[in-house]
Amino acid sequence: MIQQLVMYEEELVQINAICEVLHRDANAKAVLVIDKNGQAFAQAGDTHELDVTSLSSLTAGNVAATGAIAQLLSEKEFAGQFHEGEKTNVHISIIGQRVIMVVLFDERSSLGLVRLRVRKATVELVNVLDLLMKKSASGSQPSVFSEITDDDIDNLFND
Amino acid sequence: MSFINYSSREINCKIVYYGPGLCGKTTNLQYIYNKTNPEAKGKMISLATETERTLFFDFLPLSLGEIRGFKTRFHLYTVPGQVFYDASRKLILKGVDGVVYCGDSQLERMEANIESLENLGSNLQEQGYDLAKLPYVVQYNKRDLPNAMPLAELEEALNPTKVPSFEAVAPKGIGVFDTLKAVAKLVLTELRKGG
Numbered sequence: 001m002i003q004q005l006v007m008y009e010e011e012l013v014q015i016n017a018i019c020e021v022l023h024r025d026a027n028a029k030a031v032l033v034i035d036k037n038g039q040a041f042a043q044a045g046d047t048h049e050l051d052v053t054s055l056s057s058l059t060a061g062n063v064a065a066t067g068a069i070a071q072l073l074s075e076k077e078f079a080g081q082f083h084e085g086e087k088t089n090v091h092i093s094i095i096g097q098r099v100i101m102v103v104l105f106d107e108r109s110s111l112g113l114v115r116l117r118v119r120k121a122t123v124e125l126v127n128v129l130d131l132l133m134k135k136s137a138s139g140s141q142p143s144v145f146s147e148i149t150d151d152d153i154d155n156l157f158n159d
Numbered sequence: 160m161s162f163i164n165y166s167s168r169e170i171n172c173k174i175v176y177y178g179p180g181l182c183g184k185t186t187n188l189q190y191i192y193n194k195t196n197p198e199a200k201g202k203m204i205s206l207a208t209e210t211e212r213t214l215f216f217d218f219l220p221l222s223l224g225e226i227r228g229f230k231t232r233f234h235l236y237t238v239p240g241q242v243f244y245d246a247s248r249k250l251i252l253k254g255v256d257g258v259v260y261c262g263d264s265q266l267e268r269m270e271a272n273i274e275s276l277e278n279l280g281s282n283l284q285e286q287g288y289d290l291a292k293l294p295y296v297v298q299y300n301k302r303d304l305p306n307a308m309p310l311a312e313l314e315e316a317l318n319p320t321k322v323p324s325f326e327a328v329a330p331k332g333i334g335v336f337d338t339l340k341a342v343a344k345l346v347l348t349e350l351r352k353g354g
Contacts, residue, residue, distance in 0.1 A: 004353065005162045012166040037254035038218075038234065039162045039171045053201045057218045057234065061206075064250040065215070144163065144170070144229055145351040153347045156224045156231060157340045 006136040007041055014128045018121050019044035022101075026117035027109035029088065032102040033125070034059055036094075045104075055102070059092060063100050082111060093118055096126045098133075160254040161350055169230045172346050173254055174339075177279045178261035179271035180212070180240035183300040186329040187261065188219045188235055191339060194332065195221060213239040216251050223343060233343055240275065249282050257294035257346040258283075259338055261327075262317050264299050264307035272317055294345030297324040298338045303331075 019031040023044040030045035032052065038060030040052050062081070070078050081092040091103040091114045101121070103114050162171040176184040185205065192203045201220035208214050217237040222230060238248040260279060262272045280290050297318045301307060310326065318324050323341045327334030 004160055007162070007164040007166055009166040012164070035162055037160060037162070037173060041162070041164060041167075051202055053220045054204055054218070057220070058204065061215060061218075061250070064253060065247070068246055068250055144165070144227060145353070148226055148347070148351050150348075152226050153344055153351075156226060156347075157344065 004136070005035055005037075005039075006132075008132070008135065011128055011132045011135070012042065015042040015125065016044065018124050018128070022103070022117055022121040025120075026103060026105065026114045028103045028105045028114065030102075030104045032056065032059075032104075033095075034100040034102060036060060036063065036098060036100060050104075059100060059102055063092065063094060067094075080115075091115070091118065093122065095122050096129045098129055099125070101125070161256050161346075163229075167230075168228055169232060170226070170350070171232045171234065172256040172343075172350070173234045173236065174257045174259065174342055174346065175251055175255045176235065176237040176259045176261055177248070177252075177275065178240055178300075179263060179268060179275040180242070182240060182261045182263040182268070182272075182275075183327070183329040184237040184240065184261050185213055185217050187259075187298075187300075187327075187335050187338070188217050188237055190329055190332045190335045191221065191235070192219055194336075199223075212241065213237055214244070215239065215247050226347070231347070233346075235339075242274070245278065245282070248278070249285060252282055252286055252288070255283075255286075255288070255293070256349070257296075257342045258290070259296055259298055259342050260317070261298045261300055262313060264301045264313060265304055266306050266308050269308065269316065276317055291320060294342055294349050295322050296338055296342045296345065297322055298327045298334060299324065300327045300329050300334075302326045302333070303328045 019042050023031045030047045032040055033042040034040045034056045038057040040056040066078050079094055083090040089105050093101050095101050105114055176187055178184050199222045204218040206215035219235040221233045236251050238251045283290050299313050325334040325338045329335055
């Protein structure tokens with residue numbers, strides 16, 4: 001079975017910091033980091049007007065579909081995607097085969113700059129993700145679920 | 160695959176509605192969307208053809224409240240039911256935490272029901288899942304139609320392992336929330352086991 005993704009405060013602070021630096025250095029409008037299943041967990045920049053949940057789900061669907069196309073063509077994966085809009089461009093990259101980084105940018109930046117800065121951020125993010133996976137797999141952290149009772153679950157569904 | 164965020168104190172789970180074409184998977188999500196408080200739901204997204212058949216998936220994010228200070232969020236997905244969209248169905252099953260199999264009660268859809276159920280099993284297996292071990296419920300939709308088969312026959316053909324099952328008339332909401340609650344409970348119970 002695939003390993004459950006668990007995010008802890010310490011690693012999230014680091015990932016958010018990487019997003020902030022990337023947002024600044026790439027002159028981006030916004031940066032999102034999304035689990036491959038479509039859950040956003042870190043963001044930086046101008047995200048308050050974005051529907052982050054929908055954007056994350058659709059991006060994950062897009063990446064999954066593109067990955068399946070790659071397999072059909074005997075490619076391991078297409079590591080990046082770029083969508084050019086009139087006002088906003090989107091750069092999507094898969095990091096550590098585990099998460100998706102989305103950079104939204106406009107005419108204040110360029111694809112070349114974004115690619116360059118994403119490459120740097122990728123190296124840092126892979127390190128943090130590796131640590132996170134090890135920490136999660138080791139089970140050294142207490143689980144929120146161990147103390148949940150049947151009543152807790154039933155109470156969720158009381159109308 | 161659930162996602163637990165200790166930092167924002169959130170639990171995110173993925174539930175997939177599976178079944179043959181036109182069985183009412185999208186209608187289930189539409190009913191849930193229409194009857195849920197605005198603050199508990201996000202935007203419902205339907206990637207559909209011009210004739211409103213699901214092309215890739217429907218998506219509905221839903222908040223169910225808090226457990227021990229953790230917000231529980233469920234992401235509901237449907238798959239495209241039509242046989243030739245199998246590649247898309249496989250993608251949507253990735254990372255699934257719970258499955259609702261939505262069957263069509265009509266006699267003439269029985270073959271499609273069985274084909275879809277077998278397809279669910281083999282697609283899950285391909286992803287490394289075992290349906291028998293996943294949180295899983297069955298819904299028999301379209302119970303109001305005159306050609307609906309008797310419940311016992313549907314159970315025998317589509318629910319051999321006797322998982323929780325529900326009769327439904329999705330456009331009227333009958334059985335819709337019962338089905339959702341049942342699968343959501345199973346998902347949380349399974350998470351507790353793993354925890």
